[in-house]
Amino acid sequence: MPPITRGLQDGRRRVSVRIGGVDASGRLTRREVVAAGMAATVGATVGLPQQAAAAARPETPPRQGETMADVPFERHERVRIGLIGCGGRGGSLLGDLLNVPGVEVRAVCDVRPERAARAAETVAKRGGKAEAYDRGPEDYARLTARDDLDLVYIATPWEWHVPMAVRAMRDGKHAGVEVPAATTLEECWALVDASEATRRHCVILENCCYGYSELAVLRMARAGLFGTLTHAEAAYIHDLREILTVGEGEALWRRAPHTSRDANLYPTHGLGPVANYLDANRGDRFATLVSLSSREAALSEWVAQRFEEGDPKRAERYVCGDMNTSILRTTRGRTVLLQHDVVTPRPYSRLNLLQGTKGTFADYPARVFLDGQEGHDWRPLGDFKAEWEHPLWTKEGETARKLGGHGGMDYIMSFRLVECMKEGKAPDMDVYDAAAWSAPTPLSEASNAAGGAPQLFPDFTRGAWESRPPVDL
Numbered sequence: 349m350p351p352i353t354r355g356l357q358d359g360r361r362r363v364s365v366r367i368g369g370v371d372a373s374g375r376l377t378r379r380e381v382v383a384a385g386m387a388a389t390v391g392a393t394v395g396l397p398q399q400a401a402a403a404a405r406p407e408t409p410p411r412q413g414e415t416m417a418d419v420p421f422e423r424h425e426r427v428r429i430g431l432i433g434c435g436g437r438g439g440s441l442l443g444d445l446l447n448v449p450g451v452e453v454r455a456v457c458d459v460r461p462e463r464a465a466r467a468a469e470t471v472a473k474r475g476g477k478a479e480a481y482d483r484g485p486e487d488y489a490r491l492t493a494r495d496d497l498d499l500v501y502i503a504t505p506w507e508w509h510v511p512m513a514v515r516a517m518r519d520g521k522h523a524g525v526e527v528p529a530a531t532t533l534e535e536c537w538a539l540v541d542a543s544e545a546t547r548r549h550c551v552i553l554e555n556c557c558y559g560y561s562e563l564a565v566l567r568m569a570r571a572g573l574f575g576t577l578t579h580a581e582a583a584y585i586h587d588l589r590e591i592l593t594v595g596e597g598e599a600l601w602r603r604a605p606h607t608s609r610d611a612n613l614y615p616t617h618g619l620g621p622v623a624n625y626l627d628a629n630r631g632d633r634f635a636t637l638v639s640l641s642s643r644e645a646a647l648s649e650w651v652a653q654r655f656e657e658g659d660p661k662r663a664e665r666y667v668c669g670d671m672n673t674s675i676l677r678t679t680r681g682r683t684v685l686l687q688h689d690v691v692t693p694r695p696y697s698r699l700n701l702l703q704g705t706k707g708t709f710a711d712y713p714a715r716v717f718l719d720g721q722e723g724h725d726w727r728p729l730g731d732f733k734a735e736w737e738h739p740l741w742t743k744e745g746e747t748a749r750k751l752g753g754h755g756g757m758d759y760i761m762s763f764r765l766v767e768c769m770k771e772g773k774a775p776d777m778d779v780y781d782a783a784a785w786s787a788p789t790p791l792s793e794a795s796n797a798a799g800g801a802p803q804l805f806p807d808f809t810r811g812a813w814e815s816r817p818p819v820d821l
Contacts, residue, residue, distance in 0.1 A: 406806040413544035417812040423772035430455035430497045432488045432512055434467035438503035442467055444759045446474045448766050457481035457491045488512055492519040505601040510535040517548040524551045527616040529782035533790050536783035540808050543779040551775045552782035554620040558760040561714045562621040563738035569625045575706030582618030583687035583699040589650045606668040610641050611793035612688040616785040618698045625702050626682055629780045630816040634805045636677045639792035641669025646691040674792045776819050783808040
């Protein structure tokens with residue numbers, strides 16, 4: 349299997365990232381990928397377009413250590429954090445972390461020195477001291493090598509998530525990784541294997557799991573309000589055409605996958621909360637995925653209408669369909685509709701629907717319908733606030749809303765992770781969630797390319813899902 353290489357173009361230089369296993373420098377190597385046996389084989393299926401193939405059962409590589417399922421953090425009086433990536437997302441996370449009691453941000457890193465310096469100055473204004481690392485793309489390794497950090501937050505372009513997280517874990521730190529945690533099945537297994545081998549957690553920083561509605565609905569589902577759960581819907585529908593083409597920030601790397609992959613490129617915002625509702629990896633797990641994409645049109649038309657001839661973007665050819673629709677099925681027979689669309693003009697939505705034998709929740713706007721209620725109209729979720737508001741929002745909601753990151757969910761996410769570390773609890777979201785919630789990208793790509801042929805999810809827990817209790821939230 350050839351090395352997997354991605355390129356980041358910023359107009360002046362091209363930086364390549366090799367992805368696979370990980371060597372002592374934190375780089376991913378082909379040898380570890382092959383040794384793990386992570387490549388799924390594909391068998392021909394009769395009757396599908398162009399002899400489309402359905403994936404064979406993916407091999408489960410042997411453990412590199414012991415399971416990290418439900419392993420508690422060691423207790424910390426204070427949580428010492430290093431931040432890699434100080435741009436828009438990293439800067440926002442830094443603001444949240446500096447407001448979480450018991451946090452010390454001791455190191456910051458960015459390829460742009462001015463951003464690292466600005467982050468260090470932000471820490472200093474809050475009475476702390478953070479050393480800045482800014483000597484280029486590999487300087488994060490000096491940060492992870494420090495002996496005074498407990499947790500490394502990673503808020504960088506997707507290509508760097510796995511190399512940085514694996515390096516942090518191998519250097520003895522827990523890793524918090526922005527979404528998606530990985531973009532290939534090889535990367536997913538690299539995270540799992542590194543976490544188990546090093547006994548360090550890799551937590552996916554999926555803020556949407558901590559939204560007000562999501563946490564309230566989780567409590568309602570656990571209490572049986574919706575009955576036997578049968579179906580859910582999840583999505584990331586967000587018009588990002590301006591952000592993808594503006595010429596700075598995320599546009600320098602986030603548009604590139606649209607030229608090379610026809611898939612759900614960003615599955616976790618919608619899927620994470622739904623996975624929690626359905627106890628995925630904890631009594632159930634995602635088993636099968638089928639996927640198809642619409643034609644591509646919106647991004648091409650946007651670029652053609654807004655950029656003059658001669659602009660490099662006019663020469664780009666986009667292959668990612670405007671709407672990717674996947675259907676997942678769990679081992680217990682539940683289904684999940686999962687969609688991705690970031691290029692068409694429509695209001696933001698993560699769908700966030702949960703359906704059972706006694707009722708249904710649907711978001712945008714947040715509303716509930718319960719079997720036996722008077723009338724046939726939806727009731728606003730606010731009607732259930734008094735009984736079902738999550739204690740995290742009751743306790744920290746005022747601070748979260750004041751800080752404002754995505755309605756406050758960003759702060760709740762960081763507060764909760766630090767709380768788990770201080771109290772010696774297992775994280776709400778672990779490396780198995782990071783892998784399973786990220787896996788729809790490569791699985792949808794394979795299914796779509798094979799005319800919608802079913803793809804089988806790897807069991808990243810290696811069987812532990814069958815006996816795990818629901819997440820303690």
